[in-house]
Amino acid sequence: QVHLVESGGGLVQAGGSLRLSCAASGRTLPSYGMGWFRQAPGKERKFVAAISWSGDSTYYEDSVKGRFTISRDNAENTVHLQMNSLKPEDTAVYFCTARGTVQWISTHGGDYWGQGTQVTVSS
Numbered sequence: 063q064v065h066l067v068e069s070g071g072g073l074v075q076a077g078g079s080l081r082l083s084c085a086a087s088g089r090t091l092p093s094y095g096m097g098w099f100r101q102a103p104g105k106e107r108k109f110v111a112a113i114s115w116s117g118d119s120t121y122y123e124d125s126v127k128g129r130f131t132i133s134r135d136n137a138e139n140t141v142h143l144q145m146n147s148l149k150p151e152d153t154a155v156y157f158c159t160a161r162g163t164v165q166w167i168s169t170h171g172g173d174y175w176g177q178g179t180q181v182t183v184s185s
Contacts, residue, residue, distance in 0.1 A: 063088050063174075064086055064087075064088045064094075064160055064161070064173075064174040065086065065087045065088045065174075066084055066085070066086055066158045066159070066160060066174055066175065066176035067084070067085050067086075067087075067176055067177070068082060068083070068084050068156065068157065068158045068176045068177065068178060068179040069082070069083050069084075069085070069179060070082040070083050070179060071155075071156060071179030071180045071181045072180075072181070072182070073182045073183075073184065074148055074181075074182070074183055074184070075183070075184050076148060076149055076150055076183055076184065076185050077147060077148065078148050078183070079144070079145060079146045079147075079148065080145045080148065080181060081142060081143070081144050081145070082098070082142065082143040082145065082156055082158075082179060082181070083140055083141070083142050083143075084096070084098075084140060084141045084142070084143075084158030084176060085138075085139065085140050086139045086140070086141075086160065087139070093115050094115055094160045094161045094162075094172070095112060095113065095114050095115055095160070095161065095162050095163050095164050095166070095167050095172065096112065096113050096115075096132075096134060096141040096158070096159070096160050096167070096172070097109065097110070097111060097112035097113070097132075097158075097159045097160075097162075097164075097167040097168065097171070097172060098110040098111050098112075098132065098141075098143050098156055098157065098158060098159070099156070099157045099159060099171060100152075100154035100155065100156045100157065100181075101154055101155050101157070101178075102151075102153060102154040103154075105154075107157065107171075108123070109123050109167075109168050109169070109171075110122070110123050110126055110130065110143070110156070111123065111126065111130055111132040111143060112132065112164045112167040112168050113132045113133070113134055113141065113164065114163070114164050115136075117133065117134050117136075119164050120132055120164070121164045121165070121168050125151075126145075126152075129145065129146050129147045129148075130143060130144065130145050130146070131143070131144040131146075132144075141158060143156070145181070148181075148183045149183060150183045150184065150185045151183075152181060152183050153181060153182050153183050154180075154181060155178040155179065155180050155181075156178060156179050156180075156181055157175055157176055157177075157178045158175070158176040159171045159172035159174065159175050159176070160172045160173070160174040161173040161174055
């Protein structure tokens with residue numbers, strides 16, 4: 063079993079930046095692909111970014127390409143999402159997910175999920 067805890071959310075003005083982190087416990091992450099999803103109020107949870115277990119492969123949803131960067135530190139069992147040039151439409155609860163290939167995570171999510179962290183971007 064893997065327990066995921068997200069942090070780093072908050073309120074930021076449009077054009078600003080935030081860095082989300084996802085800390086894992088219960089089992090080491092190195093063999094797991096990881097990803098981030100987000101869910102805006104009244105909408106479905108949607109894929110944002112994914113990274114392979116080695117960190118060599120990443121994949122992004124089109125609207126965040128060039129603005130968001132996913133990275134991981136296997137020694138620290140953490141995954142990060144650097145979010146730059148934030149827009150009001152990025153406002154959502156962001157969820158960390160683990161286990162699966164990059165392709166699988168992008169379409170299905172992983173087997174494990176965190177509780178989410180709120181990101182609010184004001185205009």
